[in-house]
Ligand SMILES: [Zn+2]
């Protein structure tokens with residue numbers, strides 16, 4: 001006999017058949033991608049940097065302990081980073097409406113992909129923290145796209161999301177700037193307003209996209225100043241020019 005919950009789900013599926021959030025094709029489960037849309041993304045499932053998850057071309061696969069040039073030279077400041085896929089035409093086509101046109105239903109497949117991206121790492125965060133938005137930007141957009149991704153990730157780790165320990169100052173959009181300009185533009189943008197919640201904690205930062213890593217690096221800097229003992233990062237996609 002079916003449980004009440006299962007019956008209710010069947011009823012919902014009958015009235016609102018599950019469909020792919022990107023193309024509306026029929027799928028088995030609400031929020032999941034169809035096979036074609038899934039295959040259109042460049043998932044980072046092959047050789048990658050053990051530290052920051054940067055994807056290597058398959059011809060570069062020289063074992064599980066390889067590091068990218070940035071990490072090998074000690075320039076990656078986080079303790080570990082993972083991303084689910086490469087920022088390209090497919091992920092950009094999903095990211096823009098997710099971030100700017102209210103398509104928050106994408107958060108489900110994106111967060112599931114991010115949990116998958118963390119499958120092979122050995123971390124035990126105390127806190128999951130979406131990268132904060134400035135209040136003005138949150139007011140304009142109505143939601144923080146990183147918070148929607150962070151919630152299921154916090155659930156998987158069995159820890160709380162932190163939404164109020166760090167505030168962010170409003171600055172004009174960075175657009176397509178160089179990494180040096182991005183680093184300057186993000187400098188001193190974050191303020192830890194509740195350092196007692198950060199002291200001694202291992203923190204997993206969550207964002208939708210990683211471009212140069214400047215945002216993660218700057219947020220890490222203020223968290224470590226406030227006493228964080230480890231700072232990790234996970235994003236849905238990342239800019240990854242081939243090495
Ligand atoms: Zn689809």
Ligand SMILES: [Zn+2]
Pocket residue numbers: 049050051052053054067068069070071072076
């Ligand atoms: Zn790396």
